[in-house]
Amino acid sequence: MKKSQRLRWQAAAIMTSALLGVAACSSSSSTTSSSTSSSSSAALTASAPGITPTTITIGSHQPLTGPAAPGYSEIAPASNAYFQYVNANGGVYGRKIVYKYLDDGYDPTKTASIVRQLVLQDNVYAIFNGLGTPTHLAAVSFLNSEKVPDVFVASGCDCWNAPSTYPETFGWQLDYISEGKILGQYVAQHFKGKKIGFFYQNDEFGQDGVKGLLDEIPANMVVSKQSYVPTNVNVGPAVAALRASGAQVVVSFSIPAFTALLKLTSLKLGFSPTLVVSDVGSDPITLSGLLEAFAKQGGATVNGNQLTNGMITDAYLPALSTSDSWYVLFKKIHDQYEPKAPLDGNFFYGMSVAYSFVQAMFKAGRNPTRADLITAIQGGLPQGPMVAPFAYSSANHLGVTGAYMGIVQNGVIVQQGSVLTTDTTATGPITTYSGSEEQAPASGIPSASS
Secondary structure, three states, X not given: OOHHHHHHHHHXXXXXXXXXXXXXXXXXXXXXXXXXXXXXXXXXXXXXXXXXXXXXXXXXXXXXXXXXXXXXXXXXXXXXXXXXXXXXXXXXXXXXXXXXEEEOOOOHHHHHHHHHHHHHOOOOOEEEOOEOHHHHOXXXXXXXXXXXXXXXXXXXXXXXXXXXXXXXXXXXXXXXXXXXXXXXXXHHHHOOOOOEEEEEEOOHHHHHHHHHHHHHOOHHHEEEEEEEOOOOOOOHHHHHHHHHHOOOEEEEEOOHHHHHXXXXXXXXXXXXXXXXXXXXXXXXXXXXXXXXXXXXHOOOOOOHXXXXXXXXXXXXXXXXXXXXXXXXXXXXXXXXXXXXXXXXXXXHHHHHXXXXXXXXXXXXXXXXXXXXXXXXXXXXXXXXXXXXXXXXXXXXXXXXXXXXXXXXXXXXXXXXXXXXXOXXXXXXXXXXXXXXXXXXXXXXXXXXXX
């Protein structure tokens, strides 16, 4: 690749999304209460840091800029849109949710500083949906030492499932090992005898994914394993190695920008493998925009939708379909509170995880302590928008347990087969989920009694 072109691509890969408005509010009282009342008539009190009689203040670190910003910068505003909807419709036992999300640029050093600020200065009740495996790892020990609920991390790292070490921390999305197993089974069944290559982020995100893939794909089918780091957008050597290996199928555990770089670099090198991409890096709308933007920076014009056609992926949320009750609900909220944002898989993710948080807060009671939220989640949550149940218990802090396979067609993920569930063990079976999708409540807000 020519140096000038590489620099243009680098500029595109780290382009920043406009800094989206952080919910403005002042820090709430840090007054704590030694008792919690779940009575429907109990007066609302300042029962924990971040909890006042009128507000619940939570915080997060998010990549509003940096290499993970494309697509992921939409998630926190989407969650905030759902919280605004809840606030406008009675709140959580009358309290309004105040969501403070700060930009860490997908930089672990910044994450550590931001999280300390949110906890020690802003007195948040909980850290919600902190995004990124390498970034959140920089904050998880601090949050647990301070006994701050660390809920629904936006990462499928198996490392969040450590109740004895990290009792405050919970995953939410499908963990990467289970996801790797589901993707790996599909590859082993549908591409038997083909040469398989791996492309993955060189941290717990990609490494967990590869672990799951190797649980299902015979080792003699794998001809190349190539990794990248998000601070280096030159994926040319990795893609060239995949091509040289003769890989006919490439399975990728990558953030969206690097999925797009993988695709465009492959095209440049005349390499056309079938792409199998994990959920976090495969949103068709996000990828289409990135492919077109990156190609333009490199002096070319492409059709993003056309380039994503045939890509294989998995999903743990329902497809974006006007016939789905969750899509109908979230589109209504999107149109009212964040109409300029793309209504894509990342936005859907943000609203869905916010729904789960509201569900957990209702279950935690009218005047919850921080410990009450942990107890509520460990007691189990309804699956809500998810296509499979959650794993939550005192011994399991992972999130959803399954997903379905899909193929991208004309910018939409089309489901292939049934929802599959599994676990993180090498011998744990992959089984067909016999349950059904829950319907969105008519009010759009989870019930306080469930």
